[in-house]
Amino acid sequence: MAGIGDTVFAMTEWIRTTPMVDFALWLSTKEICEWVQSHSFMVPILQMIHIFAIAMGFGSVVLFNLRLVGRGGTDTTVTQSAHRYLPWMKWSLLVLFISGVGMVLGDPVRLLVNPVFWIKIVLFVVAMIVSIVHLKTVSRKTKTSPTWDATTSGSIAIRSSAYGLIILWLLIMAGGRFMAYAPM
Numbered sequence: 001m002a003g004i005g006d007t008v009f010a011m012t013e014w015i016r017t018t019p020m021v022d023f024a025l026w027l028s029t030k031e032i033c034e035w036v037q038s039h040s041f042m043v044p045i046l047q048m049i050h051i052f053a054i055a056m057g058f059g060s061v062v063l064f065n066l067r068l069v070g071r072g073g074t075d076t077t078v079t080q081s082a083h084r085y086l087p088w089m090k091w092s093l094l095v096l097f098i099s100g101v102g103m104v105l106g107d108p109v110r111l112l113v114n115p116v117f118w119i120k121i122v123l124f125v126v127a128m129i130v131s132i133v134h135l136k137t138v139s140r141k142t143k144t145s146p147t148w149d150a151t152t153s154g155s156i157a158i159r160s161s162a163y164g165l166i167i168l169w170l171l172i173m174a175g176g177r178f179m180a181y182a183p184m
């Protein structure tokens with residue numbers, strides 16, 4: 001663990017040599033940041049919304065991908081499962097992004113110089129790219145093969161990205177929680 005702590009601390013030291021510090025200080029003087037900071041109920045409300053969106057998003061990611069690997073919801077076709085869970089997934093990502101930006105505006109200096117925040121954002125971008133490729137592949141397969149749509153589980157490639165997406169969300173959540181404990 002000491003090794004990870006040292007690495008994260010070294011990353012903080014590096015971020016401090018970049019223009020990110022000046023940007024965070026500049027941002028913290030902006031009216032929107034001062035407004036969020038001067039209304040003490042705002043950050044807890046944003047955190048609450050963030051946590052609700054995590055539950056909604058992660059719940060739909062798990063249930064949809066368990067269908068793809070044949071470990072849940074196999075009484076429905078992949079298309080039916082997609083219609084049921086994808087809207088929740090999409091809306092939760094939007095709410096996570098907006099509430100996340102809101103929390104950053106509440107404390108830009110602490111968060112934008114925090115390496116765990118940036119590790120989380122990189123994982124978030126990777127999860128978005130994997131999700132888009134994954135869903136495009138699934139949608140193409142359901143359109144070209146009705147039997148596949150009704151099958152119990154997908155190919156190795158689809159099962160790997162299904163499990164991979166669940167693990168990516170778990171890592172993003174761990175990052176979200178550890179942000180407050182990063183050695184700064």
Ligand code: HEM
Pocket residue numbers: 047050051054057096097099100101103104111124169172173174175176177179180
């Ligand atoms: C899949 C998407 C995401 C997941 C699963 C996620 C998960 C989490 C979790 C579990 C926490 C800790 C909540 C707590 O214990 O209070 C958190 C906090 C936070 N997240 Fe996210 N998050 C996501 C996306 C984002 C995005 C896109 C941003 C920024 C644009 C963001 C910014 C933050 C911030 C600023 C905090 C508060 C950290 C602190 O104050 O220490 N999150 N997130």
